[in-house]
Amino acid sequence: MEKEYNNNIMKSGEKPDPALLAVDGLLLEMGRNGTGNDSDFLREVMAAVRKEDNNKHHVFTIFRIVASLAAMLAVVSAVIFAFYGRIPSGTVDDKDKMPCILVCSPGGLIKSGNKEEAIINGMSLKSDDTVHIFKARSAFVQFSCRASMEVGSGSIIQFNDIHTITDKRQKLSGTGISLKDGVIQADISGLKDGDAFTVATAQGVFMTQKSSFVLVETPEVCFVEVNNGSVRFKDENGLLSVINAGQSKVIHGVNTTGLAAGTIDSAEVINEYKNRLTLQSRDIEELLLQLSKKKKADICLREVISKRDVSL
Amino acid sequence: MDILLTAMVVQCYHLGMKLDYFFNYFTFFYQKRCHIYLTPANTIHKEEYYLMNDQEAKLTKFEVLLNRDHKKILAFAYSLVSDVHKARDIAQEAMITAFKKLEEYDESKDFGKWARGIVRMKYLEHFRHNREIPMSEEIIELIDSNYARWDAAENNEASGETLFQVLNECVGKLNGEQRVVMDKFYYQRQKTGEIAQSENLNEATIRKRLERVRSMLKDCIDKNLAAAQ
Numbered sequence: 159m160e161k162e163y164n165n166n167i168m169k170s171g172e173k174p175d176p177a178l179l180a181v182d183g184l185l186l187e188m189g190r191n192g193t194g195n196d197s198d199f200l201r202e203v204m205a206a207v208r209k210e211d212n213n214k215h216h217v218f219t220i221f222r223i224v225a226s227l228a229a230m231l232a233v234v235s236a237v238i239f240a241f242y243g244r245i246p247s248g249t250v251d252d253k254d255k256m257p258c259i260l261v262c263s264p265g266g267l268i269k270s271g272n273k274e275e276a277i278i279n280g281m282s283l284k285s286d287d288t289v290h291i292f293k294a295r296s297a298f299v300q301f302s303c304r305a306s307m308e309v310g311s312g313s314i315i316q317f318n319d320i321h322t323i324t325d326k327r328q329k330l331s332g333t334g335i336s337l338k339d340g341v342i343q344a345d346i347s348g349l350k351d352g353d354a355f356t357v358a359t360a361q362g363v364f365m366t367q368k369s370s371f372v373l374v375e376t377p378e379v380c381f382v383e384v385n386n387g388s389v390r391f392k393d394e395n396g397l398l399s400v401i402n403a404g405q406s407k408v409i410h411g412v413n414t415t416g417l418a419a420g421t422i423d424s425a426e427v428i429n430e431y432k433n434r435l436t437l438q439s440r441d442i443e444e445l446l447l448q449l450s451k452k453k454k455a456d457i458c459l460r461e462v463i464s465k466r467d468v469s470l
Numbered sequence: 471m472d473i474l475l476t477a478m479v480v481q482c483y484h485l486g487m488k489l490d491y492f493f494n495y496f497t498f499f500y501q502k503r504c505h506i507y508l509t510p511a512n513t514i515h516k517e518e519y520y521l522m523n524d525q526e527a528k529l530t531k532f533e534v535l536l537n538r539d540h541k542k543i544l545a546f547a548y549s550l551v552s553d554v555h556k557a558r559d560i561a562q563e564a565m566i567t568a569f570k571k572l573e574e575y576d577e578s579k580d581f582g583k584w585a586r587g588i589v590r591m592k593y594l595e596h597f598r599h600n601r602e603i604p605m606s607e608e609i610i611e612l613i614d615s616n617y618a619r620w621d622a623a624e625n626n627e628a629s630g631e632t633l634f635q636v637l638n639e640c641v642g643k644l645n646g647e648q649r650v651v652m653d654k655f656y657y658q659r660q661k662t663g664e665i666a667q668s669e670n671l672n673e674a675t676i677r678k679r680l681e682r683v684r685s686m687l688k689d690c691i692d693k694n695l696a697a698a699q
Contacts, residue, residue, distance in 0.1 A: 176612030176615075176616060177616050178681075179550075179613050180620075181687050182548065182549055183544075184545045184687075185652070186545065187548060189658075191541070196540060199540055199558065203536060203565045203566070204529075204536070206562065206566050211569070
């Protein structure tokens, strides 16, 4: 039902006079409170406004707390990441994808591009990193649970494409590492079918899928001693040869002169270089344990430790 | 004391300007954030605002403005709605909206006029919602223009008398018969029929007398405020 405006003074249908209606308003307000404040109205409005404001403020405060926590978390994460940025943190899902490579012994340098930094326990490696181990030091490198090697003192290794070593979905082409100088003792017995571990030297490329071997690189010749499995070698002309378990071999470069095959006792040289591999199994396990305390969630590390039967 | 206060204000100014983001994101527990507010010089001193946080400053600012203009805002609502309770509800609702939109209020302009605009909007909303016929926009505008004129005159009033003080003086000039009718209708909220019965007069006479009272008061207000300028 629609109603017409009527202030009880006007006759029905009469047009209201705006000026007189304005006076009506003033008189009604003065009738309630005289010339003083309408304290009831002020109190009611301010109470409603405060309630409204508090509700809004609470929502805003919660939002601000959440935003502040998120910002603080981001800052703390950034600081932690900046500090431990090179330590891998693989999960179960990306176990095969993460280049879980651990350099477990201090005493060397990693060169990444133009940047050089000292090796610390637990560092991860990237493709094209070059590692230089100081004299009287050794390093231990773990490749994604499937291969490991000890690097002797004074050795220089370039990690050309770590995915050919660590990611089973990658094709076998390319080189895992390049041994520029020094000695490595590799244990590739954990590699899965289809994976390959390749070491490039000045004389050619060594390839293996399941083996353990010692490889020595000098400026003119390299020496290899295979303890288990077999290692294939492809020289600069593309000729393939196989070195089986129990064999050791001296390999000259195609253009090398002055050193005739058979004039060097490879077993003697290899034994001499083996002295540079100073890390004991106990030392490696100690380093892995130290690392496991820092990186509890690293699945690769857990598997390595479990395979080595190290008690956590 | 003055030196101490000045030092605090200066410090707050610098904190507010330079570390605003820092406090926003890293110290969520920090309550007393300093801010600068430009307010009419005659309402609140800037220094007081410096020492408040956002919420306190907004509430205080609104309270000052409401305290100054609430009677005219209520009177405007009474002018639009004959039912006093309904008018107060509309005015209250309008003031809550005014608080929410306080950031939109241009401080160089009159708060009363801005607030009356919100009362108008709420009045129209309310009547449309209840399927009642509101006053025409033209009449509302004319009522508003009366208040705007009185506001302007009041602001220029040399003696500092408020509109209601002027009205009170004008009411004092009414004769006995007029005063009785006015008291019963506006102050005691009796209907014209009830007044006619108690005064032994017919209702048309009461209406005529009220009409005259309103006209006299309007002229008196206009004259007194104009004379004071």
